Amino acid sequence: MNILGTGIHFSAVRFSPVFNLPRIRYFIVRANLPFPKHQAKYHKGLEAAIDSVDRACRLCVDVKGSLFSSKDKILEKNDQTPVTVADFGVQALVSLELSKLFPSIPLVAEEDSLFLLENNLVSSVVSEVISKASVGDDEHLTDADVLEAIDRGGKDAYMFCNK
Template sequence: EKILEKNDQTHVTIADFGVQALISFELHQLFPSIPLVAEEDSAFIRSSNAADSKSNTLVESISSFFTKHVNNNGPPLTHDDVLRAIDRGGKDAVSFDSNPATYWLLDPIDGTKGFLKGEDSLYVVGLALVVDGKLAVGVMGCPNLTDTTVGDTEDESIAACPGHGILMVSHVGCGTWTRPMSADQLTTAPDIWKRCSVDPCSVAHMARFCIVDSHTWDMMPLSAHFSSTMDESEPRDENKILLQNSCGGSLSKYLLVACGRMSVFILLARAEKLLKGLGSCCWGNLC
């Protein structure tokens, strides 16, 4: 995917815009009265297109991705339709007052670095529904998670998802459920939704710890008390923990804990960075 750098020096891909346009369009078809709050708008695309005629290929690439996946029974959609779908979740699309609001919250691709690395790295498409100011529904799609991505598991929700990708949905009071993302399995597999739960392990040296791949165990405060190994077959005593660092920097770590693949994830973050990212963690927190 083409990597773009926006005016704020953050990176975005064509897929970010395409996924936002697609989900925005589908949500508007199903729930037209509920606004969307998302990460992108079309200002960067429009300004690039105006500044360089060659940048029209950017709009065409996004539109091509969109039209390939969208469920549209109406007339053919134009480039402007795609840009409007993106803008439905843009920063100026809706304003809120002091009253608790109901809205969708979307991160089209969380974990851009993992997305760009390819099929062995994890990234997440995150969607949440906030109702009257309270989180009600969380959805995470992780296209590259398989039943062998991280360690061994007895979790039926993952074992029932051969191939690439799972979809995780959580509703307040109804638990957390997963299903495979493979299109053929959605219609042919019996009991496609599997309920999942966190690892019940309560002993540190028997738990599975997860850190982002840009960190090392030596950076963690717990390293003063525990050594670590990444070999599940290696005997561990009460002073050694099992470590995985395959979750990248995305919200896949929430998904891995929610489905029981990991027991604990540890995140080191500066206060200002943590506050900036709180909004994009809500679907993971609910799951």
């Protein structure tokens, strides 16, 4: 793979010496668009997508670090596929982030909030999502907001609004 020829630029900066554990290094990686803003017809959408993926990746890394501290963090759904807090958290985070700029775009996703409610996992998912979501000072996410964001992409998915 020729990363240098793709036109995507990555910058890697060591995150913190406190987290510099043996064999584990934390880096901040941010992708930039390969063209200036004024030449990009869909720059706003691309930036929102990059930001959403960046936040979702951070959520996954945090959840992965906690998976090995407790054997109860990985569950099986009815179809016997594994599911973690990260699965629900990423779905909620992407839904929340994209709904801010593109309220009329529907999502297609796998998870729904019923599993969280049945297995008492709502608080775990909500705390992960709140820690990564970009909310304003006047805006506070509730459990209901996060559950609704998860359900936007479920089997009974609907559009964010009627715009």
